[in-house]
Amino acid sequence: xxxxxxxxxxEDFSEWYNQLVVRSDMADYAPVRGCMVVKPYGWALWxxxxxxxxxxxxxxGHVNAAFPTLIPMSFFEKEKEHVExxxxxxxxxxxxxxxxxxxxxxxxxxSETIIGHMYSKWVKSWRDLPLLIVQWGSVMRxxxxxxxxLRTAEFYWHEGHTAHVSEEEAKEEMYRIxxxxxxxxxxxxxxxxxxxxxxxxxxFAGAQITTSIEAMMWDxxxxxxxxxxxxxxxxxxxxxxxxxxxxxxxxxxQTTSWAISSRIIGAMIMVHGDDNGLVLPPRLAPIQxxxxxxxxxxxxxxxxxEVADRIFSELKAxxxxxxxxxxxxxxxxxxxxxxxxxxxxxxxxxxxKDVEKGSVALARRDKPGKEGxxxxxxxxxxxxxxxLLTDVQASLLKRATxxxxxxxxxxxxxxxxxxVVKDGWGFAYWCESNECEKKVKEEAKATTRNxxxxxxxxxxxxxxxxxxxxxxxYFAKAY
Amino acid sequence: xxxxxxxxxxEDFSEWYNQLVVRSDMADYAPVRGCMVVKPYGWALWxxxxxxxxxxxxxxGHVNAAFPTLIPMSFFEKEKEHVExxxxxxxxxxxxxxxxxxxxxxxxxxSETIIGHMYSKWVKSWRDLPLLIVQWGSVMRxxxxxxxxLRTAEFYWHEGHTAHVSEEEAKEEMYRIxxxxxxxxxxxxxxxxxxxxxxxxxxFAGAQITTSIEAMMWDxxxxxxxxxxxxxxxxxxxxxxxxxxxxxxxxxxQTTSWAISSRIIGAMIMVHGDDNGLVLPPRLAPIQxxxxxxxxxxxxxxxxxEVADRIFSELKAxxxxxxxxxxxxxxxxxxxxxxxxxxxxxxxxxxxKDVEKGSVALARRDKPGKEGxxxxxxxxxxxxxxxLLTDVQASLLKRATxxxxxxxxxxxxxxxxxxVVKDGWGFAYWCESNECEKKVKEEAKATTRNxxxxxxxxxxxxxxxxxxxxxxxYFAKAY
Numbered sequence: 001x002x003x004x005x006x007x008x009x010x011e012d013f014s015e016w017y018n019q020l021v022v023r024s025d026m027a028d029y030a031p032v033r034g035c036m037v038v039k040p041y042g043w044a045l046w047x048x049x050x051x052x053x054x055x056x057x058x059x060x061g062h063v064n065a066a067f068p069t070l071i072p073m074s075f076f077e078k079e080k081e082h083v084e085x086x087x088x089x090x091x092x093x094x095x096x097x098x099x100x101x102x103x104x105x106x107x108x109x110x111s112e113t114i115i116g117h118m119y120s121k122w123v124k125s126w127r128d129l130p131l132l133i134v135q136w137g138s139v140m141r142x143x144x145x146x147x148x149x150l151r152t153a154e155f156y157w158h159e160g161h162t163a164h165v166s167e168e169e170a171k172e173e174m175y176r177i178x179x180x181x182x183x184x185x186x187x188x189x190x191x192x193x194x195x196x197x198x199x200x201x202x203x204f205a206g207a208q209i210t211t212s213i214e215a216m217m218w219d220x221x222x223x224x225x226x227x228x229x230x231x232x233x234x235x236x237x238x239x240x241x242x243x244x245x246x247x248x249x250x251x252x253x254q255t256t257s258w259a260i261s262s263r264i265i266g267a268m269i270m271v272h273g274d275d276n277g278l279v280l281p282p283r284l285a286p287i288q289x290x291x292x293x294x295x296x297x298x299x300x301x302x303x304x305x306e307v308a309d310r311i312f313s314e315l316k317a318x319x320x321x322x323x324x325x326x327x328x329x330x331x332x333x334x335x336x337x338x339x340x341x342x343x344x345x346x347x348x349x350x351x352x353k354d355v356e357k358g359s360v361a362l363a364r365r366d367k368p369g370k371e372g373x374x375x376x377x378x379x380x381x382x383x384x385x386x387x388l389l390t391d392v393q394a395s396l397l398k399r400a401t402x403x404x405x406x407x408x409x410x411x412x413x414x415x416x417x418x419x420v421v422k423d424g425w426g427f428a429y430w431c432e433s434n435e436c437e438k439k440v441k442e443e444a445k446a447t448t449r450n451x452x453x454x455x456x457x458x459x460x461x462x463x464x465x466x467x468x469x470x471x472x473x474y475f476a477k478a479y
Numbered sequence: 480x481x482x483x484x485x486x487x488x489x490e491d492f493s494e495w496y497n498q499l500v501v502r503s504d505m506a507d508y509a510p511v512r513g514c515m516v517v518k519p520y521g522w523a524l525w526x527x528x529x530x531x532x533x534x535x536x537x538x539x540g541h542v543n544a545a546f547p548t549l550i551p552m553s554f555f556e557k558e559k560e561h562v563e564x565x566x567x568x569x570x571x572x573x574x575x576x577x578x579x580x581x582x583x584x585x586x587x588x589x590s591e592t593i594i595g596h597m598y599s600k601w602v603k604s605w606r607d608l609p610l611l612i613v614q615w616g617s618v619m620r621x622x623x624x625x626x627x628x629l630r631t632a633e634f635y636w637h638e639g640h641t642a643h644v645s646e647e648e649a650k651e652e653m654y655r656i657x658x659x660x661x662x663x664x665x666x667x668x669x670x671x672x673x674x675x676x677x678x679x680x681x682x683f684a685g686a687q688i689t690t691s692i693e694a695m696m697w698d699x700x701x702x703x704x705x706x707x708x709x710x711x712x713x714x715x716x717x718x719x720x721x722x723x724x725x726x727x728x729x730x731x732x733q734t735t736s737w738a739i740s741s742r743i744i745g746a747m748i749m750v751h752g753d754d755n756g757l758v759l760p761p762r763l764a765p766i767q768x769x770x771x772x773x774x775x776x777x778x779x780x781x782x783x784x785e786v787a788d789r790i791f792s793e794l795k796a797x798x799x800x801x802x803x804x805x806x807x808x809x810x811x812x813x814x815x816x817x818x819x820x821x822x823x824x825x826x827x828x829x830x831x832k833d834v835e836k837g838s839v840a841l842a843r844r845d846k847p848g849k850e851g852x853x854x855x856x857x858x859x860x861x862x863x864x865x866x867l868l869t870d871v872q873a874s875l876l877k878r879a880t881x882x883x884x885x886x887x888x889x890x891x892x893x894x895x896x897x898x899v900v901k902d903g904w905g906f907a908y909w910c911e912s913n914e915c916e917k918k919v920k921e922e923a924k925a926t927t928r929n930x931x932x933x934x935x936x937x938x939x940x941x942x943x944x945x946x947x948x949x950x951x952x953y954f955a956k957a958y
Contacts, residue, residue, distance in 0.1 A: 075510075
């Protein structure tokens with residue numbers, strides 16, 4: 001598993017990532033073009049992500065449900081922009097039970113259409129609203145160039161779909177969800193994100209407003225990490241989601257949709273990982289601490305294992321997700337490398353001398369080598385480890401925030417922008433025209449990420465065309 | 480929702496079921512042939528089912544993972560019986576991203592093949608075993624005649640897939656899982672089940688042994704409610720899952736697979752439901768108790784709601800899954816019918832007189848009318864309700880067990896068997912030949928359900944051909 005070194009990030013970031021995902025046991029390539037297998041270790045991480053989000057959605061009144069994986073092709077054509085956006089990416093079922101189908105079915109790329117169809121059946125009165133439904137599962141988009149977690153033909157996500165009586169309520173919902181996504185990234189994934197509105201060209205197919213959270217990876221490229229859309233009555237009109245309002249007047253519902261996908265795992269890898277492997281945030285890590293007993297012979301083993309087993313039990317009883325590595329066919333050095341590759345936040349080493357001295361060695365994953373090593377008493381070890389986990393979590397967020405802030409540059413000159421986005425993000429006034437956005441994309445290979453909600457009080461001029469401009473936008477190369 | 484009465488079960492059991500599933504808000508028909516939408520109320524029930532099972536699987540060392548939804552068609556052909564069993568039921572993707580695919584892909588009907596393929600990559604040494612992986616999700620089988628939850632083209636389930644070093648270990652796993660399934664049915668779903676071995680013709684395609692749990696529905700038809708299979712080395716040979724054993728000899732792994740699907744929800748409906756609607760077992764019910772405040776005017780409302788809110792909060796704080804029905808646009812009678820339709824185990828009614836007397840009325844769903852009604856003090860209500868929920872749970876299991884036992888008949892005469900299976904199950908000696916099984920299927924329209932593990936100590940003669948026979952089998956009409 002951890003025999004050979006990874007390429008360093010500086011040598012080849014893309015290859016570092018590709019090898020790391022597989023060697024850390026997160027995922028594997030599937031024998032189906034563009035698809036992945038999420039291995040148990042990766043899926044356990046995904047379960048920690050999903051349970052936090054699911055709990056937050058439930059606290060805010062959302063419920064889960066399940067809609068079919070297959071969607072009639074005709075459904076996509078009901079919303080003009082939606083079909084243009086998704087038709088080229090569909091996987092299509094043409095045969096079922098040995099017969100050619102009368103109507104072809106798409107493996108869902110997203111479920112606005114089929115959920116819109118059902119909502120039109122379920123919604124009759126204002127009393128039926130809001131409808132706040134989330135679906136957990138996978139979707140399929142036929143991608144040509146794939147990368148595990150970041151871009152695969154099939155990926156895992158939740159998709160929230162809500163219908164409301166008014167524009168105001170629907171927009172509130174869109175922002176409420178974006179706030180949950182931001183809190184998830186900050187508190188759980190330790191990833192600093194920037195909230196804002198997407199440009200017209202970067203909007204979801206069929207949306208009136210798309211908001212996003214954007215994160216900076218180690219290579220300074222941006223990753224859109226979650227989106228929340230407001231559709232106005234676009235989908236309600238396409239699917240006839242209508243209700244009698246309090247004045248008994250037939251009214252179109254206002255709808256939203258939103259998602260975070262398994263690509264957030266890719267983000268965690270690319271934000272926190274180092275040249276030795278993954279660095280997982282303690283709040284989400286499937287294994288928060290690993291106990292590695294160290295011994296050279298049976299006599300030592302007996303003494304060490306007695307203490308190691310006791311410590312393991314104590315930490316486990318305190319609710320720490322802990323693993324005992326008592327493998328007898330690999331060396332301690334191999335084990336250290338192995339758990340570093342997998343990003344376990346804290347390693348507890350216990351050798352014969354520790355048994356005598358009543359101590360253990362703790363190694364924190366975010367600070368490799370001597371800097372992250374401490375020798376502590378076995379007394380009160382549970383609290384020591386808990387505090388260390390809290391500290392690792394906070395340090396990861398701090399480090400990522402400082403790194404990001406140091407690499408976002410205020411620019412007010414187009415030549416500077418072109419230079420800055422080679423190795424960072426540019427933050428600049430922009431007139432919000434498609435034309436200027438396109439020019440930056442072609443000449444600087446950077447896209448607009450989002451227009452942050454909080455803007456400077458002053459106004460400026462568009463960095464491309466020089467026209468007066470009210471809002472600044474982030475420009476960056478992106479995944 | 481509950482305006483018109485359901486047909487009674489005696490009048491038309493099938494129509495009673497079809498209407499009930501929709502009117503209780505469990506599920507709806509999808510606009511895709513043979514598929515269903517599981518509505519939030521039904522999905523909340525499924526989540527309670529899955530979280531119990533997931534916890535039990537994790538306690539016994541299993542981990543979750545995710546494999547692709549699409550499987551190359553060639554994979555099915557690697558195991559002869561498997562392809563014969565599943566080929567006629569496949570939904571087939573022929574196009575992706577606007578191009579015809581070089582190799583067609585099936586939407587998974589079950590995942591032995593693709594998981595077998597991955598296991599062959601992952602398993603090298605006896606140290607890599609056992610592999611104990613569970614996948615939660617949906618699968619697709621192109622069914623012609625569908626019925627919500629019981630038989631739909633797409634359905635929800637978990638599928639466990641394990642690989643072991645020896646036949647003994649693999650068989651132990653198969654039985655361990657069947658025991659978990661039995662405990663789930665008894666303790667959670669309040670459904671008595673019979674464990675046993677399926678006949679050769681009723682086996683899963685590719686299995687050497689299929690074990691099942693079988694339940695009796697209200698109409699006395701059988702429902703196979705869960706299965707656990709032992710494959711020997713069939714799939715290991717087909718997919719080359721080989722390992723070096725402790726003697727350094729290349730050996731084929733022994734594999735199992737097992738599943739419970741969303742059809743268990745259909746079983747709960749058909750075992751416990753009555754002519755007024757669903758009757759859900761308290762341990763799994765999404766709503767365990769509903770508070771219905773009763774008032775005629777604003778003055779009464781104020782008094783009643785104060786107490787109702789307090790009681791709601793107390794019961795909620797005690798961990799009871801509780802709902803307040805304070806709708807002001809429907810009558811109390813409508814509410815009672817509505818919650819009966821949805822099978823909520825306990826209803827807490829509070830009117831102005833209850834406020835004066837410090838009492839509430841409790842109605843238990845399993846005993847309709849006066850028999851199930853009690854008037855109790857508001858003091859200690861949490862314990863009263865908790866005890867009542869425990870009692871409802873136990874009563875449901877007791878009633879279903881008595882009903883089943885009263886409708887299973889020991890028979891030793893072929894003519895009796897033909898009569899008995901018209902309205903019950905027959906339990907009879909059988910020589911285990913396909914020929915005699917086929918005869919019963921053709922002449923009595925009954926199939927063998929399973930051969931129970933615990934057999935009478937005596938031996939007998941086959942009920943069809945009269946040959947000496949060692950084991951008895953259940954014969955029944957089945958879903």
